[in-house]
Amino acid sequence: MKKNGWSCRLVAVSWVCLFVLGACAQPVVSDGDKGVEAAAPALASEVAYARGAGRISLRIAEGWTYEIQEEADDGTFSIIFWSDEDPAGRMRVSYHETFGVCGTGLEQKETQIGGYPAWQGTYDQKEVWDYIHIPDEDGDYVVYNENDSAWWKVHESEVMEMLKTLRIGTDA
Numbered sequence: 001m002k003k004n005g006w007s008c009r010l011v012a013v014s015w016v017c018l019f020v021l022g023a024c025a026q027p028v029v030s031d032g033d034k035g036v037e038a039a040a041p042a043l044a045s046e047v048a049y050a051r052g053a054g055r056i057s058l059r060i061a062e063g064w065t066y067e068i069q070e071e072a073d074d075g076t077f078s079i080i081f082w083s084d085e086d087p088a089g090r091m092r093v094s095y096h097e098t099f100g101v102c103g104t105g106l107e108q109k110e111t112q113i114g115g116y117p118a119w120q121g122t123y124d125q126k127e128v129w130d131y132i133h134i135p136d137e138d139g140d141y142v143v144y145n146e147n148d149s150a151w152w153k154v155h156e157s158e159v160m161e162m163l164k165t166l167r168i169g170t171d172a
Contacts, residue, residue: 051077053138054095055172059165061158089151092144099140114166128152141168
């Protein structure tokens with residue numbers, strides 16, 4: 001009987017150790033170009049902003065900076081973020097009451113971002129997408145990629161990890 005009691009305790013302690021070690025592990029991101037796996041960026045701070053019907057929250061990685069910009073009297077605003085190592089490149093997550101695009105030279109495809117169904121738009125057959133549009137009942141949310149392909153190749157995995165944390169509308 002004592003032997004069985006110790007076995008139960010040993011199993012319980014083993015499960016606790018596995019849980020604790022699993023919680024401490026860094027998630028792994030694959031770098032498809034090099035076949036190398038690297039640790040996901042540490043997400044340092046949560047940014048949340050609301051204005052009118054729009055609400056956005058997003059976790060920003062360590063080594064990145066952000067600012068909030070109110071763009072118009074109609075309730076439009078953006079969270080703009082960039083790498084401290086390469087501040088010329090910018091990403092922008094915006095709320096608009098309505099969003100429209102010019103169709104000339106535009107290719108769109110369905111995608112998901114932050115778990116939301118969305119449309120990715122690319123103009124003039126560029127290598128890098130220009131925007132991802134997330135329609136919502138309270139307005140439109142748009143992620144703008146304001147960068148060239150060289151910047152995107154360096155920062156894509158970090159940006160996409162941050163965008164996985166995107167919450168909009170009533171989820172934010």
